[in-house]
Amino acid sequence: MEVTASVSTVASRHLSTALPLSKTTHLSNSKFLRRSTQPCSSSSFIGSTHSLSFSSRNPFTRELWGVIHSSSMNAAVTGTRKMAGSGLIIRAEMFGQLTSGLETAWNKLKGEEVLTKENIAEPMRDIRRALLEADVSLPVVRRFVQAVSDQAVGTGVIRGVRPDQQLVKIVNDELVKLMGGEVSELVFAKTGPTVILLAGLQGVGKTTVSAKLALYLKKQGKSCMLIAGDVYRPAAIDQLVILGEQVGVPVYSAGTEIKPAEIARKGLEEARKKNVNVVIMDTAGRFQIDKAMMDELKEVKRVLNPTEVLLVVDAMTGQEAAALVTTFNLEIGITGAILSKLDGDSRGGAALSVKEVSGKPIKLVGRGERVEDLEPFYPDRMAGRILGMGDVLSFVEKAQEVMRQEDAEELQKKIMSAKFDFNDFLKQTRAVAQMGSMSRVIGMIPGMGKVTPAQIREAEKNLKIMEAMIEAMTPEEREKPELLAESPARRKRVAQDSGKTEQQVSQLVAQLFQMRVRMKNLMGVMEGGSIPALSNLEEAMKAEQKAPPGTARRKRRSESRRQFADSASSRPGPRGFGAKN
Numbered sequence: 001m002e003v004t005a006s007v008s009t010v011a012s013r014h015l016s017t018a019l020p021l022s023k024t025t026h027l028s029n030s031k032f033l034r035r036s037t038q039p040c041s042s043s044s045f046i047g048s049t050h051s052l053s054f055s056s057r058n059p060f061t062r063e064l065w066g067v068i069h070s071s072s073m074n075a076a077v078t079g080t081r082k083m084a085g086s087g088l089i090i091r092a093e094m095f096g097q098l099t100s101g102l103e104t105a106w107n108k109l110k111g112e113e114v115l116t117k118e119n120i121a122e123p124m125r126d127i128r129r130a131l132l133e134a135d136v137s138l139p140v141v142r143r144f145v146q147a148v149s150d151q152a153v154g155t156g157v158i159r160g161v162r163p164d165q166q167l168v169k170i171v172n173d174e175l176v177k178l179m180g181g182e183v184s185e186l187v188f189a190k191t192g193p194t195v196i197l198l199a200g201l202q203g204v205g206k207t208t209v210s211a212k213l214a215l216y217l218k219k220q221g222k223s224c225m226l227i228a229g230d231v232y233r234p235a236a237i238d239q240l241v242i243l244g245e246q247v248g249v250p251v252y253s254a255g256t257e258i259k260p261a262e263i264a265r266k267g268l269e270e271a272r273k274k275n276v277n278v279v280i281m282d283t284a285g286r287f288q289i290d291k292a293m294m295d296e297l298k299e300v301k302r303v304l305n306p307t308e309v310l311l312v313v314d315a316m317t318g319q320e321a322a323a324l325v326t327t328f329n330l331e332i333g334i335t336g337a338i339l340s341k342l343d344g345d346s347r348g349g350a351a352l353s354v355k356e357v358s359g360k361p362i363k364l365v366g367r368g369e370r371v372e373d374l375e376p377f378y379p380d381r382m383a384g385r386i387l388g389m390g391d392v393l394s395f396v397e398k399a400q401e402v403m404r405q406e407d408a409e410e411l412q413k414k415i416m417s418a419k420f421d422f423n424d425f426l427k428q429t430r431a432v433a434q435m436g437s438m439s440r441v442i443g444m445i446p447g448m449g450k451v452t453p454a455q456i457r458e459a460e461k462n463l464k465i466m467e468a469m470i471e472a473m474t475p476e477e478r479e480k481p482e483l484l485a486e487s488p489a490r491r492k493r494v495a496q497d498s499g500k501t502e503q504q505v506s507q508l509v510a511q512l513f514q515m516r517v518r519m520k521n522l523m524g525v526m527e528g529g530s531i532p533a534l535s536n537l538e539e540a541m542k543a544e545q546k547a548p549p550g551t552a553r554r555k556r557r558s559e560s561r562r563q564f565a566d567s568a569s570s571r572p573g574p575r576g577f578g579a580k581n
């Protein structure tokens with residue numbers, strides 16, 4: 001098995017040079033395992049091996065994180081200096097508890113030479129406990145643990161691969177298998193419109209999913225139409241109409257005085273007239289399964305003869321979601337599930353149980369309230385995420401959506417000529433914001449799984465503060481940060497207009513200059529090869545960070561500091577840096 005761990009390189013490269021995914025380089029298993037099991041403390045993650053490979057291709061990301069998370073900025077904001085990473089590491093990303101539970105298992109194998117029946121007994125108990133705590137159904141846990149144990153004992157010694165790493169690999173492969181192995185694509189009708197019928201209990205997110213799905217398919221070039229079939233909740237029809245407008249998709253509604261099956265028939269007729277590619281029908285949810293609901297759905301299904309019948313289930317309901325998929329499948333016959341609210345406190349039980357329990361695949365996942373927050377369900381990426389690998393491919397796709405190639409190239413040019421300005425800064429931070437909440441974006445970056453929620457909250461807060469300050473700058477000041485560096489009066493105005501302190505504005509300007517120099521240096525280190533060997537890159541990055549005094553790099557860094565310090569020292573008195581007026 002090849003694991004695309006090094007897509008981190010691609011992810012970051014994409015942001016700077018928008019390389020196509022096909023240039024992904026693959027790491028061998030052992031490298032993946034080594035990387036995935038390396039501890040990464042929250043306080044040092046910026047310089048960790050993982051984030052080195054990620055950020056090295058995109059100096060901005062690393063710098064952005066460094067700047068927005070700088071403790072000095074926190075101090076300026078809160079008046080206290082906080083230590084980043086106080087020892088207690090909490091995973092910011094979903095399935096955190098499961099991930100840590102599994103980590104406990106591998107950690108017990110540290111120092112062992114080979115996997116044996118005896119030494120895996122305790123780790124297997126940890127795995128079992130972690131899965132049960134994640135609300136995975138018991139029969140699934142039993143089968144899983146059995147499959148992993150059987151393979152672990154039979155593995156023998158693999159040169160260069162530690163037993164704990166071997167166990168990670170076995171668990172990874174079994175997790176992928178458990179979740180269905182392959183991505184289960186939506187099926188489209190060969191002729192006429194493809195009809196997708198959505199079902200599910202109350203409040204699971206059907207109406208939201210209808211609009212999300214329409215947008216998702218629209219992005220693939222398909223014309224869509226929505227049918228509002230929730231006749232029991234008038235607000236659901238209004239909600240769908242509003243969401244339809246938001247995503248630019250027509251909504252067929254016929255009020256609440258008409259039977260859902262009749263709405264379905266008329267809606268389908270309308271869709272045929274309009275010649276749309278895909279029709280998505282939202283249906284009424286119930287508090288719990290009842291016969292009336294099932295009969296109604298059966299009737300709607302008969303009328304629509306849908307290509308897909310997808311049950312929307314709430315990821316937070318754990319194994320209950322899997323049971324629901326089974327019941328709906330037996331009652332009305334479904335083609336798959338959509339797991340909603342995977343961004344919430346889901347422990348993983350639903351994602352891990354649905355396929356195994358019901359035999360029906362999860363086709364899509366909802367990961368947020370926004371209409372953009374719907375993605376295909378990738379079992380391998382989900383396994384990677386559970387194991388703390390970070391969902392890099394999803395990140396790359398998101399990045400591709402929000403970052404145009406020209407922007408990326410222009411940015412690179414600016415970085416190389418040290419002309420990166422506040423407009424670029426703003427554009428980049430917004431591109432990151434567009435990818436979803438920072439916690440999600442950070443969770444997708446390998447090695448950044450272990451960031452404390454407090455750190456993310458601080459970073460998000462800092463980002464807002466910075467945006468406010470940049471927005472208070474004139475277009476000229478944004479383009480020429482020197483103007484601000486040289487004028488305390490300008491900085492004072494920006495501070496007043498943004499409601500921040502002069503110290504915060506000065507600090508932001510200083511950070512931009514430091515970023516310019518450091519990013520240019522990093523890009524320089526990477527120039528000369530398309531995708532440098534990861535190890536070389538890491539070395540280069542380490543050297544960049546740890547260059548001893550007197551070396552060229554160290555000199556460059558001190559020059560950059562001096563450059564800024566020079567402007568700082570030219571100011572009159574303690575009011576700020578670079579003062580000329």
Ligand SMILES: Nc1nc2c(ncn2[C@@H]2O[C@H](COP(=O)(O)OP(=O)(O)OP(=O)(O)O)[C@@H](O)[C@H]2O)c(=O)[nH]1
Nearest residue numbers: 202203204205206207208285340341366367368369
């Ligand atoms: N965080 C998060 N919230 C979601 C997601 N999907 C839906 N929601 C929220 O869940 C709530 C219920 O969503 P609806 O789409 O109204 O659910 P429904 O199944 O149509 O509800 P009924 O019509 O009452 O059956 C709303 O507040 C949505 O914003 C998701 O993936 N993540």
